[in-house]
Amino acid sequence: MYRSPIKHCKNCGSAVIYRVPDDGDTKERAVCPTCATIHYENPLNVVGTVPHWGDRVLLCKRNIEPRWGKWTLPAGFMELHETTSQGAARETDEEAGAQFEMESLFSMLNVERVGQVHLFYRARLLSDQFKPGHETIEARLFTEAEIPWDEIAFKTVKTTLECYFADRRKGSYSIHVLDIT
Ligand SMILES: [Zn+2]
Numbered sequence: 017m018y019r020s021p022i023k024h025c026k027n028c029g030s031a032v033i034y035r036v037p038d039d040g041d042t043k044e045r046a047v048c049p050t051c052a053t054i055h056y057e058n059p060l061n062v063v064g065t066v067p068h069w070g071d072r073v074l075l076c077k078r079n080i081e082p083r084w085g086k087w088t089l090p091a092g093f094m095e096l097h098e099t100t101s102q103g104a105a106r107e108t109d110e111e112a113g114a115q116f117e118m119e120s121l122f123s124m125l126n127v128e129r130v131g132q133v134h135l136f137y138r139a140r141l142l143s144d145q146f147k148p149g150h151e152t153i154e155a156r157l158f159t160e161a162e163i164p165w166d167e168i169a170f171k172t173v174k175t176t177l178e179c180y181f182a183d184r185r186k187g188s189y190s191i192h193v194l195d196i197t
Contacts, residue, residue: 022046027053059131062172063103064091065139066180067116072157073180074141076111078169079153086169089136089176090114104137112155113147116140123179123192125172134172134196138180138189160184171196 025032025048032046037054046055066089067074075087090111094103105118119138126133146155158164160181168174179192 022055022057025051025053026055027051057131059133061094061100061103062091062132062134063094063100063107064089064134064136064173065104065108065116065118066122066136066176067108067112067114067139067141068180069141069144069157071184072159073163073177074112074114074146074155074157075163076148076151076155077153078151080151083169085153085167087164087167087173088169089173091134091136091173100135101137104135105139108139110149111152113149114139114155115142115145117142120189121191122189123172123176123194125175125193126195127172128195129197134170134176136172136176 022032024030028048028051030048030050032048032055034044035047036042036044037047076090078084078086078088090108092107094100098106101118108114108116116139119140121135122138123136124133144157148155163177165174168177175194175196183189
């Protein structure tokens with residue numbers, strides 16, 4: 017989920033150079049030596065859900081790289097012109113083909129190293145039947161004891177699952193804001 021550095025100017029197509037712009041900026045940017053366009057790169061949001069059915073949670077086995085064959089909560093990059101909640105619902109529909117009702121924001125995880133913020137909402141499943149999309153090999157429900165902890169694709173997913181089952185044992189859910197290193 018890393019982004020490769022910008023190579024060419026979006027305005028004129030020239031090869032960019034990385035340098036601190038002359039406008040008082042303090043960070044290196046991709047600057048076009050031909051038309052002087054400065055390309056700003058900012059963090060991306062990854063949005064997803066914790067779909068739950070009784071004491072079980074829905075995980076998807078990834079049919080795409082990175083982490084092919086590993087298990088994840090339904091999640092993906094937020095698109096333009098959608099809210100975080102809409103994006104999380106869209107990813108859950110696309111990856112699992114699940115029927116569900118969106119609930120509250122559950123976790124917000126800063127992944128500063130790769131310039132991402134991951135947001136997971138709880139989602140109440142309305143059926144235990146799934147129609148996984150092409151990005152998913154298999155979608156199935158797991159109890160806490162059944163979760164394949166060593167086969168979880170991303171640290172943000174593992175952390176969110178740990179928080180979810182801890183809250184479930186307590187009988188109350190709160191919002192978890194965490195920094196992933
Ligand atoms: Zn240019």
